[in-house]
Amino acid sequence: xxxxxxxxxxxxxxxxxxxxxxxxxxxxxxxxxxxxxxxxxxxxxxxxxxxxxxxxxxxxxxxxxxxxxxxxxxxxxxxxxxxxxxxxxxxxxxxxxxxxxxxxxxxxxxxxxxxxxxxxxxxxxxxxxxxxxxxxxxxxxxxxxxxxxxxxxxxxxxxxxxxxxxxxxxxxxxxxxxxxxxxxxxxxxxxxxxxxxxxxxxxxxxxxxxxxxxxxxxxxxxxxxxxxxxxxxxxxxxxxxxxxxxxxxxxxxxxxxxxxxxxxxxxxxxxxxxxxxxxxxxxxxxxxxxxxxxxxxxxxxxxxxxxxxxxxxxxxxxxxxxxxxxxxxxxxxxxxxxxxxxxxxxxxxxxxxxxxxxxxxxxxxxxxxxxxxxxxxxxxxxxxxxxxxxxxxxxxxxxxxxxxxxxxxxxxxxxxxxxxxxxxxxxxxxxxxxxxxxxxxxxxxxxxxxxxxxxxxxxxxxxxxxxxxxxxxxxxxxxxxxxxxxxxxxxxxxxxxxxxxxxxxxxxxxxxxxxxxxxxxxxxxxxxxxxxxxxxxxxxxxxxxxxxxxxxxxx
Amino acid sequence: xxxxxxxxxxxxxxxxxxxxxxxxxxxxxxxxxxxxxxxxxxxxxxxxxxxxxxxxxxxxxxxxxxxxxxxxxxxxxxxxxxxxxxxxxxxxxxxxxxxxxxxxxxxxxxxxxxxxxxxxxxxxxxxxxxxxxxxxxxxxxxxxxxxxxxxxxxxxxxxxxxxxxxxxxxxxxxxxxxxxxxxxxxxxxxxxxxxxxxx
Numbered sequence: 001x002x003x004x005x006x007x008x009x010x011x012x013x014x015x016x017x018x019x020x021x022x023x024x025x026x027x028x029x030x031x032x033x034x035x036x037x038x039x040x041x042x043x044x045x046x047x048x049x050x051x052x053x054x055x056x057x058x059x060x061x062x063x064x065x066x067x068x069x070x071x072x073x074x075x076x077x078x079x080x081x082x083x084x085x086x087x088x089x090x091x092x093x094x095x096x097x098x099x100x101x102x103x104x105x106x107x108x109x110x111x112x113x114x115x116x117x118x119x120x121x122x123x124x125x126x127x128x129x130x131x132x133x134x135x136x137x138x139x140x141x142x143x144x145x146x147x148x149x150x151x152x153x154x155x156x157x158x159x160x161x162x163x164x165x166x167x168x169x170x171x172x173x174x175x176x177x178x179x180x181x182x183x184x185x186x187x188x189x190x191x192x193x194x195x196x197x198x199x200x201x202x203x204x205x206x207x208x209x210x211x212x213x214x215x216x217x218x219x220x221x222x223x224x225x226x227x228x229x230x231x232x233x234x235x236x237x238x239x240x241x242x243x244x245x246x247x248x249x250x251x252x253x254x255x256x257x258x259x260x261x262x263x264x265x266x267x268x269x270x271x272x273x274x275x276x277x278x279x280x281x282x283x284x285x286x287x288x289x290x291x292x293x294x295x296x297x298x299x300x301x302x303x304x305x306x307x308x309x310x311x312x313x314x315x316x317x318x319x320x321x322x323x324x325x326x327x328x329x330x331x332x333x334x335x336x337x338x339x340x341x342x343x344x345x346x347x348x349x350x351x352x353x354x355x356x357x358x359x360x361x362x363x364x365x366x367x368x369x370x371x372x373x374x375x376x377x378x379x380x381x382x383x384x385x386x387x388x389x390x391x392x393x394x395x396x397x398x399x400x401x402x403x404x405x406x407x408x409x410x411x412x413x414x415x416x417x418x419x420x421x422x423x424x425x426x427x428x429x430x431x432x433x434x435x436x437x438x439x440x441x442x443x444x445x446x447x448x449x450x451x452x453x454x455x456x457x458x459x460x461x462x463x464x465x466x467x468x469x470x471x472x473x474x475x476x477x478x479x480x481x482x483x484x485x486x487x488x489x490x491x492x493x494x495x496x497x498x499x500x501x502x503x504x505x506x507x508x509x510x511x512x513x514x515x516x517x518x519x520x521x522x523x524x525x526x527x528x529x530x531x532x533x534x535x536x537x538x539x540x541x542x543x544x545x546x547x548x549x550x551x552x553x554x555x
Numbered sequence: 556x557x558x559x560x561x562x563x564x565x566x567x568x569x570x571x572x573x574x575x576x577x578x579x580x581x582x583x584x585x586x587x588x589x590x591x592x593x594x595x596x597x598x599x600x601x602x603x604x605x606x607x608x609x610x611x612x613x614x615x616x617x618x619x620x621x622x623x624x625x626x627x628x629x630x631x632x633x634x635x636x637x638x639x640x641x642x643x644x645x646x647x648x649x650x651x652x653x654x655x656x657x658x659x660x661x662x663x664x665x666x667x668x669x670x671x672x673x674x675x676x677x678x679x680x681x682x683x684x685x686x687x688x689x690x691x692x693x694x695x696x697x698x699x700x701x702x703x704x705x706x707x708x709x710x711x712x713x714x715x716x717x718x719x720x721x722x723x724x725x726x727x728x729x730x731x732x733x734x735x736x737x738x739x740x741x742x743x744x745x746x747x748x749x750x751x752x753x754x
Contacts, residue, residue: 009564010561011562025657025658026559026564026622026657026658027559027561027562027563027565028563028566028567028570028660029562041658047559050559050623051623051657054623054624055623055624055657060622060656060657061656061658061660062656065654317597
């Protein structure tokens, strides 16, 4: 059983200066956990372990072959070094004390600096931490004064650039509104924005502010009507031209597409009144022409709308292509043309209704899109709230649900072990858990691939105390016992062979003192908890999960 | 750079600055960049050697894995020595290779290099031409090493003969460096050096 400590020597100013015999030849600092080799050289334990891992098992001083098992702790040197006097390392503090009292002094030293818990990266004197986190820290949460979302102080500036509730001024009418309202305002409401006349499609080229436009539309009723009339007339002529083409199919197609385009582009140039009869109706049709229209004639006895009979026309046109009887039908030809007019007129009216409907739909879609954007923004802020609440709940669950027994389901065992072996993270911590309602908060720490002397041979398992909600009225240091178990997940419950160890808290160890940081750096447990061979050979891993159980009894 | 490497270099740097040898101006070290990855060392030529009175500049690069791997050291000052490349300054010394041990420091490295200048190992050469000369014509080797130390390492001048020969070749139109190298390689035989330069 060993206390976990992975750091190099003590970087302290000794009074008087440190003798070189107590200096680690690797880190050149005062020996921490002095460890001696068979050849009589002393190193910090972590230094010599690292050296043997990095450069092979030989002494860094004289290259004598070494093995991990032949290293032994030099407790004599350790006692001597802990008895040496050092200056307090905290800038500003002038205290001199024995090295063994370092932790104790740090607990009460006014100049002790620790990392700000909000991850702003600053080192802050313990005394000033509360004020720092409340008033100064760049990562402290503040409310956006416009949308009331909670954000880190240093993100405020960026947030204001996109905050939907941020006040902006309409560039046209100088009205004050929120950023999310601006687009809709300019699109639909702003009186000062320059817009095209709503008869632009019919040929009105006027552009003016929306305010003047109301008056314009009122005053220009007659002109607008003329535009509409000439547009319709133009469409009629255009579709007639199409009719003259031999391929009825082409006509059918372009009547729907070109007709609409004409609305916008050429309608203005025509001033002929709608009732003007088309001039070519008076002409005597040529043979081909007659043939073409006799096809229509054949197909419109009941004056159906043109759309419906067109496909039929196409067929009949083909079938009558070779008919010799064409000229005797010319007497009825004028009537045919007339009927086509009425159908076309109907279709033009349909078209303008359709165009109107489309305009309406477009407006409708724009409104809907705006609504969707608003909903999305709302949803995002809800998501954030839900996330915060979930975190709160899980914290409370951890308090309420446990009664000193904690199961840690360690998922993705294989992947994590591979990563661990490649040296990425040597350690994984469990979520925190409480020993009971109003209990101590702890977490488990596992080095899947072992550490130091247990490296690559054992799973190392430790407990670390964490800062909990009730630390203020709990007894410190913790006393009691902790049982750590890796559960055998064999299907057959009779042959299950759990690996279990029980440890009794030693109040002298820093691991059982009240944590000064979110998680106590010092842990307590077993470097060689279970041989990796056993773990991999047995039924300890099931569905890629390792189950670790911790039972904590406090006295 | 890993924490341990940075912390070590800081301490070693102080150690060199404070040590007795530094006080005697025998070794010196300076930071080149603030993150300690690169340093500039300086050693004095040891007394009673052809390098006496010279100052030799070294380039020292610290690897991430220091001190578990040796620093990469190279002579910046040109030097005529069997275990140091006369062209690149690369050093052949066991402690900078497989015999490195984590307990060694900048100070021990600089002192080892100084010792190497005093006691060459011609049987484990870096520069074969120099090593051959060292073994076969010790007088020419000493002259050459002394001349190089004088030209490149500011050692006091006490052999004007070599400079005269270099100038002779320079007058023939060769560059000074090339002339000196050719003469050094051919134990100051002017004819052979010219032949070498012409080929």
